[in-house]
Amino acid sequence: MSIPRFWREIRQRYKGIGTECGVCNRVYFPPREVCPDCGRDSLGDMKEREISGKGKVLTFTEVHEPMPDFEILSPYIMAIVEMDEGVRMTGQLVGVEFDEVKNGMEVEAVLRKLGEESPSGIIYYGYKFRPCR
Amino acid sequence: MREVAIIGIGETKIGELWDLSLRDLGIHAGLEAIQDAGVTGDEIEKLYIGNMSAGRLINQEHIAPMIADYAGLEGTPAVRIESGGASGGMALAEGFMAVASGMNDIVVVGGAEKMTDVGDVEAKDILSSTGDREWESVFGATFDSLYALMAKHHMDVYGTTREQLAQVAVKNHYNGARNPNAQFQREIPLKMVLNSPAVSTPLGMFDCAPLSDGGAAVVLCPVEIAESYSGKPVRMMGVGMGSDHMAVHDRQSIDTMKATNLAARRALDMTGLECSNMDFAEVHDNYTISEIMAIEDIGFFNKGDGGPATQRGDTALNSKISVNPSGGLKAKGQPVGAVGINQAVEAVIQLRDKAGDRQVDDAEYGLTHNVGGTGGSAVVHIFGRWSP
Ligand SMILES: [Zn+2]
Numbered sequence: 001m002s003i004p005r006f007w008r009e010i011r012q013r014y015k016g017i018g019t020e021c022g023v024c025n026r027v028y029f030p031p032r033e034v035c036p037d038c039g040r041d042s043l044g045d046m047k048e049r050e051i052s053g054k055g056k057v058l059t060f061t062e063v064h065e066p067m068p069d070f071e072i073l074s075p076y077i078m079a080i081v082e083m084d085e086g087v088r089m090t091g092q093l094v095g096v097e098f099d100e101v102k103n104g105m106e107v108e109a110v111l112r113k114l115g116e117e118s119p120s121g122i123i124y125y126g127y128k129f130r131p132c133r
Numbered sequence: 134m135r136e137v138a139i140i141g142i143g144e145t146k147i148g149e150l151w152d153l154s155l156r157d158l159g160i161h162a163g164l165e166a167i168q169d170a171g172v173t174g175d176e177i178e179k180l181y182i183g184n185m186s187a188g189r190l191i192n193q194e195h196i197a198p199m200i201a202d203y204a205g206l207e208g209t210p211a212v213r214i215e216s217g218g219a220s221g222g223m224a225l226a227e228g229f230m231a232v233a234s235g236m237n238d239i240v241v242v243g244g245a246e247k248m249t250d251v252g253d254v255e256a257k258d259i260l261s262s263t264g265d266r267e268w269e270s271v272f273g274a275t276f277d278s279l280y281a282l283m284a285k286h287h288m289d290v291y292g293t294t295r296e297q298l299a300q301v302a303v304k305n306h307y308n309g310a311r312n313p314n315a316q317f318q319r320e321i322p323l324k325m326v327l328n329s330p331a332v333s334t335p336l337g338m339f340d341c342a343p344l345s346d347g348g349a350a351v352v353l354c355p356v357e358i359a360e361s362y363s364g365k366p367v368r369m370m371g372v373g374m375g376s377d378h379m380a381v382h383d384r385q386s387i388d389t390m391k392a393t394n395l396a397a398r399r400a401l402d403m404t405g406l407e408c409s410n411m412d413f414a415e416v417h418d419n420y421t422i423s424e425i426m427a428i429e430d431i432g433f434f435n436k437g438d439g440g441p442a443t444q445r446g447d448t449a450l451n452s453k454i455s456v457n458p459s460g461g462l463k464a465k466g467q468p469v470g471a472v473g474i475n476q477a478v479e480a481v482i483q484l485r486d487k488a489g490d491r492q493v494d495d496a497e498y499g500l501t502h503n504v505g506g507t508g509g510s511a512v513v514h515i516f517g518r519w520s521p
Contacts, residue, residue, distance in 0.1 A: 061281035
């Protein structure tokens with residue numbers, strides 16, 4: 001991924017900044033300029049909203065044939081997490097064995113390295129999830 | 134709006150075709166279709182090509198004029214249509230509209246994909262670009278894993294079993310064993326699917342369709358002039374398209390493809406027919422779970438009954454509804470951007486009674502269903518037997 005393409009989304013990836021619809025109060029992540037439910041009524045009424053980072057596992061899988069950047073981690077767990085704000089996110093689940101993961105498990109987002117351009121290139125950070133202590 | 138017929142079909146064998154380039158695949162299929170229809174090059178007014186990712190797979194963009202050029206059609210308008218795995222079906226929809234609108238009489242719609250010039254890992258990475266790159270795959274989600282997440286959820290919500298998923302692969306290999314163009318022409322036992330190595334749990338290797346090379350093409354014209362050509366016509370009766378949130382996690386329900394639901398409803402409404410009128414369906418079984426979701430979301434079975442219906446044998450050849458008589462993506466193969474045209478070719482073969490050992494008896498109506506990405510887009514076509 002190019003540096004500008006990554007840099008553009010640093011606020012979302014590192015800090016979990018999403019948006020909240022001023023009409024129906026639904027929360028979105030990543031940010032949207034239009035609420036899919038309210039359409040043009042929401043134009044200009046989407047407010048910035050920080051996602052707490054806490055949520056529950058909705059569903060999960062153990063990946064055995066990974067993406068090129070993730071080979072060293074294989075097998076690893078991917079999950080869809082339903083955040084306390086109602087929005088869902090896809091991320092890796094760490095700090096737990098696959099057979100210990102359950103639907104509804106409480107997890108929190110943590111900042112972790114996701115990959116790197118090359119040994120001397122930029123390193124990407126972003127969120128992963130781990131069980132709440 | 135004019136009624137539309139298919140008067141010619143062509144397709145290459147599907148598989149790892151090391152001796153054929155993308156250009157060859159498009160041309161072989163196209164020339165076969167043109168010959169089947171009995172049209173001349175001068176009569177062809179437009180060419181559409183469905184293709185997912187020639188740019189990343191073979192470093193060649195702008196492939197429609199290239200294929201037109203080598204098919205001896207330079208000068209003919211030629212456009213590539215991209216909608217991930219639904220590129221072929223979407224190209225067919227464009228061809229349909231060109232003829233139905235009255236703008237063109239003879240239109241050729243092809244699909245071609247060359248998946249095996251890059252390695253397996255790269256091919257899968259390219260395929261994952263049809264999901265949400267920035268909010269799914271960057272975080273480690275493979276294309277397989279996104280379908281695995283749908284599968285796990287479907288199992289948890291509806292009680293769909295591992296055996297029911299596996300039965301999809303067994304059935305489609307049974308049908309593929311009867312298709313001379315299929316990549317895998319052999320039957321497989323249930324145990325082999327259940328014991329195949331994990332790709333992304335609960336999906337194993339035999340739950341996944343291969344990534345293949347292949348080309349397919351059809352020739353369209355208005356119904357009124359269909360009988361003046363040599364190929365036996367089939368009616369294209371309905372077309373429906375739909376879209377949904379790009380990322381799986383944003384979907385209203387992650388075990389349901391709304392794009393499929395909308396596309397099927399729109400196509401059926403155009404014809405006045407219902408699912409119960411269909412004799413067969415070619416559905417987008419890129420994974421076993423995909424077929425189970427498809428037969429529910431199109432409306433052949435109630436939500437949650439896709440697994441049990443498969444296990445009961447309701448989707449086997451010449452049962453309640455023959456699903457994927459061609460062998461589907463699982464056994465016939467998955468030349469990604471060509472899939473929608475391969476499905477249309479099968480529909481025509483069935484409605485011409487030319488399917489041999491995999492013939493659906495007395496087939497009157499058939500439906501094809503083609504999905505882009507993880508369900509970000511879908512297209513459904515409905516075909517009917519020719520009656521003058
Ligand atoms: Zn809203």
